[in-house]
Amino acid sequence: MESTAHAFKDNVTTALHDANLQQALGKVRQGFIVKRREAADRLPEFEALRDQARDIKNHTLAHLDFYLEAYEKKVTEQGGQVHWAATAEEARDKIVDICRAADAKVVTKGKSMIAEEIALNAHLEEAGLDVVETDLGEYIIQLRHEPPSHIIAPAVHVTKKQVEADFRQYHADLPPERHLDEPWELVNEARQVLRQRYFQADVGITGANFLVAETGSSIIVTNEGNGDLTQILPKVHIVITSIEKVVPNLDDAMAILRVLARSATGQEFSTYTTLSTGPKRAEDLDGPEAYHVILLDNGRSGMLGGDFADMLRCIRCGACINHCPVYHAVGGHAYGWVYPGPMGSVLTPNLIGVEEAGHLPNASTFCGRCESVCPMRIPLPKMMRHWREREFERHLSPKAVRWGLSLWAFFARRPRLYGWATGMAMSLMAAVGRKNGFFERLPLAGGWTDHRAFPTPQGRTFRAQWAARQRQGEEPS
Amino acid sequence: MSASREHVLNAVRASIRQSGKPTLSPEQLTERLERPRPGLVPQRGQLDLAGRLDLFESWAKALSATLVRLDDLAHVPRAVADYLRQENLPAQVRLAPTPEIEGLDWQSQSLVEIARGRAQIDDTTSVTPAFAGIAETGTLMMLSGPQTPTTLNFVPENHIVVLKASQVVGSYEEALAHLRQVHGQGRMPRTVNYITGPSRTADIEQTIQLGAHGPRRLHILLVKDSADA
Structure with missing residues (x-):
């Protein structure tokens, strides 16, 4: 998809003023966090399983060439085909070739973030194919011509009312007087409409959560069952995936699956959770006759062994997104490309360049919640800091930021002057703001005060208070 | 695409070399690959048979499946007919074409219309055998094969699964060991399905709805098949 990551600031402004989006985001702030906590608490071994998951992926990535070749060999042995693609373009072209060779007209798709990454739908449609997204969330955003706003809940930004309006518009052959007020009515209608499409499809495309070197299997994880109908009914199954998805054994995959959901x-x-290995066997009564795996690199091999190698452990669970205060405020579209939230802020500049996506690593308060919930223990804040450093070194930061940093650095190198200047500022703000207890407006701080009041400082800086307490021999509390 | 293959693999190798981290030899890696060892298995996946059956049942029910225990495989047709009546479903089922299911006395339930083979678009209910039940999360493991077409697990709105008590294992790893025994190390059926409850979605305003694309109902018949189960 076309990136708007460079326009992050404008995207944020739009998002903050979008009433529908803000209503929809309310649900994200509540549900996910509590449910994850409860699930983790139910399993005493959860933290140890996170360590194990991290170690499995680190081992695999350190020997990625070996495991990729072993995986390819197994796929081939079982009658499948692996197609390597260095770039998005190669991957798209290969998929179109396979569809053409199968004389395909209708293509069903399970949810795949790699397909979003390579803008597959637009490409298939250009090639004259009828492309049908089957995950309910993906189906909704396909109707709306929107990109996903979350990696596991692509339509999380859409309200029920909006879905109803879309269904009434696009399912025009259904009776207009039908009821569509309740979520179950909308789910049922999508089920009815898509059922026919599964059986019409000539090619089914899914992603993969894992690839298993031991057996040459690809694994998908869904709740709806759409991925399975997509891959067992058509005569061709194409898996679009990327090189870092491989793990050594089935046991390794199951071990990581314990922390995924x-x-x-x-x-x-x-x-x-479905393991697919090759095409249908000769005696099988159903299943695809052909099985193709597109193995995409698209910049990942370059991340290996560098500052961002840890990011290749990511299993796309979305926990960092669900727990991010910045995502909670602006939603996924503001990030401007496929991957939002903390994982997107680290991954996107790697895949499309820091020139385009340099704003994203700045969209963090460094509160650390993302790292604290990441099942693969990816140090997301540290990697966002790497990007900020690179952005600064390459003179990509905006003038105001560079000017502000230089000003701060000037004072920071002169501690006495720093103490004096901040002390003056605090006393001044305390004197002016004492009456109200807060500021509704502050010069140079409109970004804060436009959305909430700024509390009046007590009158003394943190450093001054710290020094005073040290002198009194009191333990700072 | 073999040029791309070399290109990607070379880039991967260059990055690994650059990282300077020690790597294991191909022999060590082959050994790890060919001799899979389970890692950390949670305590709850290591119970005795009675404990496994209870845990399986409680998770399956907590995750919106229904389950009844039967004393004998011969009681399956009756249990299926009862379930269809109780849920007010059409009196027709499609059976997995395996002797264990087909060979039961379906004549005894003369009102239920019987079909066999892979699923058709308007099938309402299927009856299929499980390969294993996994207690730690109430998960069913199903394998594809000539007698167990995968479409039966997904196309009909109602899925009835016959699971024998002796098939209920504690953990995913135990189920894998069993799979390797049956199919051989490194060999797989085309499709392995792990199924935990009926199909669901939360894509409309984060509210969970059952029956998104797969079965709306998952009904498990847990059959006693040995003295201690």
Whole structure:
């Protein structure tokens, strides 16, 4: 998809003023966090399982070439085909070729973030194919011509009322007087409409959560069952995936799956976890006749071994997004590309360049919640800091930021002057703001005061108070 | 695409070399690959048979499946007919074409219309055998094969699964060990489905709705098949 990450600031302003979005985001702030906590608390071994998951991926990434070749060999042995793609373009072209060779007209799709990354739908439609998203959230945003706003809940920004309006518009052959007020009515209608499409499809495309070197299997995890209907009914199954998804053994995959659903939705296990290995066997009564895996690099090999290598452990659970105060405020579209939230702020500049996406690593308060809930223990704040340093070194930060930092650095190198200047500022603000207890407006701080009041300082700086307490021999509390 | 293959693999190798981290030898890696060892298995996945059956039942029910225990495989047709009546479902089922299910006395339930084979678009209920039940999360493990078409697990609105008590294991790893025994190390059926409860979605305002695309109802018949189960 076309990136608007460079326009992050404008995107944020739009998002903060979008009433529908703000209503929808209210649900994210509540549900996910409590459910993850409860699921983690139900499993005493959860923290140890996180360590194990991290170690499995680190081991795999350190020997990625070996495991990729082992995986490819197994896929081939079982009658499947692996197609390597260095770039998004190669991946798209290969998929179109496979669809053409199968004489395909209708293509069903399970949810895949890699497909979003390579803008697959637009490309398939250009090639004249009828592309049908089958995950309910993806189906809704396909109707709305929108990108996903969350990696596991693509339509989380859309309200029930909006879905009703979309269904009335696009399902025009259904009786207009029908009821669509309740979530179950909307789910049922999507079920009815999509059922026919599964059976019409010539090619089914899914992503993969894991690839298993031991057996050449690809694994998908869903709750709806759409991914399974997508891959067992058409005559061709294409898996679009990327090189860092491989793990050595089935046991490794199951070990990581133990932390995936619990971190993502707080479920004990997702409803459907499916292992696919090659095409249908000769005697099988159903299943695809052909099985293709597109193995995408698209910049990942370059991340290996560098400052951002830890990011390749990511299993796309969305926990960092669900717990991010910045995401809670602005939603996913503001990030301007496929991957939002903390994981997006680290990954996006790697994949499309820091020139385009340099704003994203700045969209963090460094509160650390993302790292504290990441099942793979990815040091997200540290990597956002790496990006900030690079942005600064390459003179990509805006003038105001550079000017502000230089000003701060000037004072920071002169501690006495710093103490004097901040002390003056605090006394002044305390004197002026004492009556109200807060400021509704402050010069140079409109970004804060436009949305909430700024509390009046007590009158002394933190450093002054600290020094005073030290002198009194009191333990700072 | 073999040029891309070399390109990607070379880039991966260059990055690994650059990281300067010690790596294991191909022999050590092959050993790890060919001799899979379970990692950390949670305590709750390590119970005795009675404990496993109770844990399986409680998770399956907590995750919106229904479950009844039967004393004998021969009681399955009756239990299926009862379930259809109780849920007010059409009196027709499609059976997995496996002797264990097909061979039961379906004549005894003369009102239920029987079909066999892979699922058709308007099938309402399927009856299929499980490969294993996994107690730690109330999960069913199903394998594809000539007698167990995968479409039966997803197309009909109602899915009835026959699970024998002796098939209920504690953990995912135990189920994998069993799979390797049956299919051979490194070999797989085309599809392995882990199923935990009926189909669901939370894509409309984060409210959970059952029956998104797969079955709305998952009904498990847990059959006693040995003295201690």
